[in-house]
Amino acid sequence: MAVEALGKPAGVTCDHVRQGKGCGIYDRRPNACRTFECVWLMDEEMPHRFRPDQTKVVLDQDAKGQWLIARCDPGNPQAWRRAPMYAALKGRARDTWGSGKIVLATAGRRAWLITPGEDIDLGEVDLSAGLRVTERADGSVAVEAGRA
Numbered sequence: 001m002a003v004e005a006l007g008k009p010a011g012v013t014c015d016h017v018r019q020g021k022g023c024g025i026y027d028r029r030p031n032a033c034r035t036f037e038c039v040w041l042m043d044e045e046m047p048h049r050f051r052p053d054q055t056k057v058v059l060d061q062d063a064k065g066q067w068l069i070a071r072c073d074p075g076n077p078q079a080w081r082r083a084p085m086y087a088a089l090k091g092r093a094r095d096t097w098g099s100g101k102i103v104l105a106t107a108g109r110r111a112w113l114i115t116p117g118e119d120i121d122l123g124e125v126d127l128s129a130g131l132r133v134t135e136r137a138d139g140s141v142a143v144e145a146g147r148a
């Protein structure tokens with residue numbers, strides 16, 4: 001995720017990450033880092049098996065709650081496709097498709113749109129530029145995204 005206070009763009013590792021240890025400036029980390037809560041933390045009913053260190057996926061939402069984003073550890077870019085995460089993402093896509101809500105997976109700058117049918121590889125995109133998702137009459141899906 002982008003951290004404005006650090007000038008850190010989305011999709012790149014923070015300079016303060018200490019591999020295997022965590023945040024190298026934990027006591028003076030920016031407010032955005034202090035206050036961030038992933039969906040697993042926010043939802044008390046979400047089982048332990050969805051905890052990010054188990055799945056290698058941080059579940060995140062946009063500010064309006066319209067996007068559910070499965071942000072994968074770049075070392076495990078396909079982590080969103082593994083059980084139990086994939087079934088949960090697909091279920092959410094089925095439940096919300098057509099309502100304006102969408103389900104995405106990301107690894108670094110690469111993103112996928114998860115639909116009730118196919119999963120669409122969007123390539124490297126700038127999600128902060130927004131996404132326009134349209135379902136055509138034949139059921140296929142068109143996506144316009146800002147390029148990274």
Ligand code: SF4
Nearest residue numbers: 014016017023029033
């Ligand atoms: S918590 Fe620490 S390592 Fe993580 S983004 Fe914030 S400053 Fe960087």
